[in-house]
Amino acid sequence: MNSPVCGAGYELTPRQRELIALAESLGPRFAERAARYDREASFPHENYADLKAAGLLSLCVPEKFGGRGADLKSYSLVSATLGKYCGATALTFNMHACSTLWPGVLSDALDMTDEQRAEHEKHRAIHFARVVSEGAIYAQPFSEGSAAAAGRAPFGTTATRADGGWLINGRKIFASLSGAANYYGLLCTENKPELSMRDTLYIAVPATAPGLTVTGEWDPLGMRGTVSRNLVFKDVFVPDEAQMMPRGVYFQAASRWPHMFTTLSPTYLGIAIAAYEFTVAYLRGEIQGVPVKRRMYPTKQIAVAEMWVKLEQTRALFLRMLEDARVDPPKEARLRAYAAQFTLMENANDICRLAIRTCGGQSMLKSLPLERMYRDSRCGSLMLPWTAELCLDRIGREALYEPGESDE
Numbered sequence: 322m323n324s325p326v327c328g329a330g331y332e333l334t335p336r337q338r339e340l341i342a343l344a345e346s347l348g349p350r351f352a353e354r355a356a357r358y359d360r361e362a363s364f365p366h367e368n369y370a371d372l373k374a375a376g377l378l379s380l381c382v383p384e385k386f387g388g389r390g391a392d393l394k395s396y397s398l399v400s401a402t403l404g405k406y407c408g409a410t411a412l413t414f415n416m417h418a419c420s421t422l423w424p425g426v427l428s429d430a431l432d433m434t435d436e437q438r439a440e441h442e443k444h445r446a447i448h449f450a451r452v453v454s455e456g457a458i459y460a461q462p463f464s465e466g467s468a469a470a471a472g473r474a475p476f477g478t479t480a481t482r483a484d485g486g487w488l489i490n491g492r493k494i495f496a497s498l499s500g501a502a503n504y505y506g507l508l509c510t511e512n513k514p515e516l517s518m519r520d521t522l523y524i525a526v527p528a529t530a531p532g533l534t535v536t537g538e539w540d541p542l543g544m545r546g547t548v549s550r551n552l553v554f555k556d557v558f559v560p561d562e563a564q565m566m567p568r569g570v571y572f573q574a575a576s577r578w579p580h581m582f583t584t585l586s587p588t589y590l591g592i593a594i595a596a597y598e599f600t601v602a603y604l605r606g607e608i609q610g611v612p613v614k615r616r617m618y619p620t621k622q623i624a625v626a627e628m629w630v631k632l633e634q635t636r637a638l639f640l641r642m643l644e645d646a647r648v649d650p651p652k653e654a655r656l657r658a659y660a661a662q663f664t665l666m667e668n669a670n671d672i673c674r675l676a677i678r679t680c681g682g683q684s685m686l687k688s689l690p691l692e693r694m695y696r697d698s699r700c701g702s703l704m705l706p707w708t709a710e711l712c713l714d715r716i717g718r719e720a721l722y723e724p725g726e727s728d729e
C-alpha cells in the first residue's frame with residue numbers, strides 16, 4: 322500500500338511531506354540491514370551514517386540553530402516511518418532526536434527567568450552545534466532500576482557542584498546507544514542534604530569522559546540493535562555547559578508538557594503498520610519464498626479485517642494525541658495521551674501476534690521480518706515512565722481525583 326504512516330488523505334504540511342519522503346527513502350536500506358543488527362545485537366551504525374547524510378540527525382534542532390526545526394508532530398511522523406523498516410533504529414533515533422526536541426521547541430514553551438533563558442540559549446547552542454556540524458549522537462540514559470524513571474522518586478545518580486561544573490556519580494541501566502553515542506544526556510539529582518525530584522538536572526556527559534564506563538551484557542528478547550547496556554559514572558567531571566536544561570526546568574517540563582513522554586510510541590506504530598502490510602502481502606502470495614496465495618479463505622479475510630480495525634483505532638488516537646501536544650494541556654488531553662501510549666504499545670504487539678497467527682508457521686521463520694517485529698513490539702509497553710501499567714495507573718487515579726484531593 323505504501324501510504325504515509327498517518328494514512329492516505331490526512332492533511333500534512335509541505336515540510337512534513339518532505340520529511341516523511343526523506344525517511345521513506347532510507348527505509349529499504351534499513352529493512353535490508355535490520356536482520357543482521359537483530360541477530361548480532363549490534364548497533365545500526367550504517368543507518369546512522371545514512372541519517373547523518375540525509376540531515377535527519379538535526380531533525381528537531383530549531384532552524385535558528387541550523388536544524389530542520391521539526392516539532393513533536395513532525396518528529397513523530399518521521400519516527401513512525403523509520404519504525405516500519407527497523408524498530409531498533411527508530412527507537413534509538415527517539416533518544417537522539419528528543420535530546421534536541423526537549424532543549425529545543427519544548428523548552429521554548431516553558432517559563433524561565435531572563436537569566437535562565439540566557440544560560441539556556443548559550444548551552445543549547447553548544448549541543449545543537451555538535452549535532453548540526455559534527456553529526457554528534459546523543460543518548461538518553463534515565464533508568465536506574467529504582468522508582469526514579471517512573472517519576473516517583475529522585476534519581477540516585479547525583480551531580481555535585483564543582484568548580485565550573487558538576488561531578489557525576491551513579492549508575493544507569495538500559496542505556497540505548499551505549500558505546501555508540503557521543504554524548505549521554507542523563508537525568509540526575511543535584512546533590513543536596515535531601516535529594517528532591519525538583520532538583521533533577523539534565524546533563525550531557527561526553528562518551529570519552531574519564532570515569533565513565535559501559536558495563537554489562539546485552540542479549541535481550543527484542544530491540545536488540547538498541548544495545549542498551551549499563552553506564553557507570555565515577556567522579557565524572559563535566560563543565561556547566563553540559564547542562565541541557567537550566568536547573569529546575571526538567572521538573573517543570575515533566576509536569577507541564579506530558580506529551581514529551583509519548584515520543585517512544587511512534588516507533589511502535591511503524592512496527593504495527595509494517596506487520597499489517599506484511600500480512601496483506603503474504604496472503605496475496607507476494608512474499609518472496611512463500612508465493613502461495615491464501616487470501617481467498619474467509620478466516621484470513623476476517624483476521625486481516627480485525628488487524629485493520631485495530632490499526633485504524635491506534636492510528637486515529639495517535640494523530641489525535643499529536644494535535645493535543647502543548648504546554649499545560651487540559652486534563653482530558655493528558656488522559657488521552659496516556660490512553661494513546663497504552664494503545665500504541667499494546668496494539669502494536671497484538672497486531673504482530675495476529676499477523677503471525679494469520680500468516681502461519683512459515684511466517685515466523687527468521688528469514689522473514691515478522692518474528693523480529695513481534696519480538697520488538699513486545700518491548701514497547703515496558704518502557705518507563707509511561708509503561709502500559711503506569712498509563713492505566715495514571716488514568717485511573719487522575720480520572721477519579723482532582724489535584725490535591727484525598728480520602729482522608
Ligand SMILES: Cc1cc2nc3c(=O)[nH]c(=O)nc-3n(C[C@H](O)[C@H](O)[C@H](O)COP(=O)(O)OP(=O)(O)OC[C@H]3O[C@@H](n4cnc5c(N)ncnc54)[C@H](O)[C@@H]3O)c2cc1C
Pocket residue numbers: 416461462463464465466467468470471473494495496497498543544547549700702703704705706708709710711714
Ligand atoms: C529495548 C529497551 C530500550 C531501553 N532504552 C532505554 C534508554 O535509552 N534510556 C532509559 O532511560 N531507559 C531505557 N529503557 C528502560 C525502560 O525505560 C525501563 O526503565 C525498563 O524497561 C524498566 O525495567 P525494570 O524491570 O527495571 O522496571 P521496574 O521499575 O522494575 O518496573 C517493572 C514494571 O512495574 C511497573 N511499575 C514500575 N514502577 C511502578 C509504580 N511506581 N507503580 C506501579 N507500577 C510500577 C511498570 O509497569 C514496569 O513495567 C529501555 C528498555 C528497553 C526494553
